[in-house]
Amino acid sequence: MKIIFKYILIILLSQSIAHGAEIYDVVIVGGGASGVVAAIQAARMGVNVAIVEESGWIGGQATGAGVATMDDNNRTRFGLYGEFIERAAKYYKTYGKSVSTGMFGAGTISFEPAVGQKIFYEMLKEAGRVDVRLNSRAKAAILEGNRVVGARFQRDDLFPFELRAHVFIDATEQGDFIPLTGAKYRAGNCISPALNLNAQIQDMTQVAIIKRWSRDTSGEMPDKLKINVMPPEYENYVDIFRNVVAVDGSSWGAGGYPFDVPSHNAYRGLPDIDCPLPVDNSDPNTWANITRTGINWANDYPHSNREGLTVRYLEDRAHRKEVNRRAALRTLQFIYYYQNELNQSDWTVDISQGYDEGFINATSWQTWIYNDDEIKDMGKIYGEVLKHFPPFPYVRESRRLLGLYTLRFDDVKRVKKLGRATKNFPSSMALGEYQVDLHAGRANEFLESELDEDYSKFPTTWVGSEGIYQVPFEVFIPETVDGLIAAEKNISVSRMVNGTTRLHPIVMHVGQAAGTIAALSAKERVNPRELVPFDVQIELWQSGAHLSLYDKFDDVPVSSKYWRAVQAATLYGWMPQLAEGIFGADLPLTKTARIRLESSSGVKLPGNIMSRGEAVEFVMNAKLMKD
Secondary structure, three states, X not given: OHHHHHHHHHHHHHHXXXXXXXXXXXXXXXXXXXXXXXXXXXXXXXXXXXXXXXXXXXXXXXXXXOOOEOOOOOOOOOHHHHXXXXXXXXXXXXXXXXXXXXXXXXXXXXXXXXXXXXHHHHHHHHHOOXXXXXXXXXXXXXXXOOEEEEEEXXXXXXXXXXXXXXXXXXXXXXXXXXXXXXOOEEEOOEEOOEOOOOOEOOOXXXXXXXXXXXXXXXXXXXXXHOOOOOOOOHHHHHHHHHHHEEEEXXXXXXXXXXXXXXXXXXXXXXXXXXXXXXXXOOOHHHHHHOOEEEEOOOOEEOOOOOOOOEOHHHHOHHHHHHHXXXXXXXXXXXXXXXXXXXXXXXXXXXOXXXXXXXXXXXXXXXXXXXXXXXXXXXXXXXXXXHOOOOOOOEEOOOOEEOEOXXXXXXXXXXXXXXXXXXXXXXXXXXXXOOOOOOOOOOOHHHOOHHHOXXXXXXXXXXXXXXXXXXXXXXXXXXXXXXXXXXXXXXXXXXXXXXXXXXXXXXXXXXXXXXXXXXXXXXXHOOOHHHOOHHHHHHHHHHOOOOOOOOOOEOXXXXXXXXXXXXXXXXXXXXXXXXXXXEOOOOOEOOHHHXXXXXXXXXXXXXXXXXXXXXXHHHHHHHHHHHO
């Protein structure tokens, strides 16, 4: 009877869809960090937005995947990303806690995944009309000619619905909407449809949040949260764990691998308002006080530079599910190692994040049967731990749109002394800072030779920040398909560049840019490719974004009335800086500078303009009036 009712319900829902779909200005497929920020930006610009997310969580890698320590080098804390981390810091400050609990340095940013999601929801609520639909997956794109006009979704693998919009954004973790639209994309070092399913991509990680059990308030840790049964294949991989962290390991900064337990915990340390002891990640003496951390170091999967994750993971859903389970097994193995060999028996999965409250999990662990020498019901043996794992893994490399331009390594190459890239993009939409960092797949055979990329260019040492680079407008726009914008890790970049554009800060900046492009496109009723980048940049500057490689001048702080005009002047080459870190806004405008400015900008200056700052401000206003 239940089966008959199920099919009647599907028929009725299908008939209701046939009579009309819900209509939005912008539909964002994927509720990750980039997708949520895109929605906030678009809604603040006055358009109505829908987010459709496959899991039960919004926030993506920062929340639902459990990577809640920001890979942040301090230079790009502005715009919506800056607002987000300010809210996180304010939240913990009310409890007398710091967010600088991870990443081995002063001023770092960490938060609990549940807190990060709470902040994202607050920002969405304040932004305007944003409808969030969870546990829903895109099944088909609807096109009119070469333009995406709608999409069909299914909620809980049962309830279908259809949404129409002027613009769709793919902000999924694996770029899953792009193939449905017919737009070409890169996967590994190939371009669709000629994909090599065996081409390598970066490792992924099933993160877990673990916490020291507090006997003072909760009694003894329940036995069900201890992994007493050695996970399958543990002995095959325990040496990987031993090479990363050991009881007698060295402290970070005082030696090399393996590191000790406090150093391991400090890498992805998270705030804990119940911990009475101080934690400051810049002070190694406080690392032993950390009571909550993320497992995201020794448990990469497959953890091999020769036999790594492949394009098949992106293209084959059944294979993806199996790999997700293998990654979860690797993390189970590490927790077993942590509790037993490292003698951390009072640590277990953090049960306070709410990961056990959703219905969708990438591993479907409840039906996971493992068959090696004997058949093991993984849900029955490890379910009380698995249900507190983040609902989906941290996927570093997704499909990447084939856009109007593909950003490559030479485009993000920086001069550390200057703190910026060597190449300037006047169509800049976002700034990034992180070093190129590939987790596996570095061999030349897996890189993109047609983009002039090979292993010889890969950084041989970790240098932290070498400065900022730009992400231009053209990487968001498909070659031919209209009504579609890429965001998240899905923008048009090479594999090597994906090694820097995959991190939290730039992902959120990319989301803010995508949301701006989408909102302007919807408001002006034009295709995204028809927008003038300058118009998008105006909106981004008004929203606190930085776009110029010359974003820091001692004489032109962000609070300066000339700041936006100076950003534009250096971005478009209207007027260069006078010296490194000095624009000279209040200095007299020379005859030579006037001639150059008028020639480069196409704007005639009146005779009463006396200073360099006044000059670029006049040009900026003239450009705005013209538009």
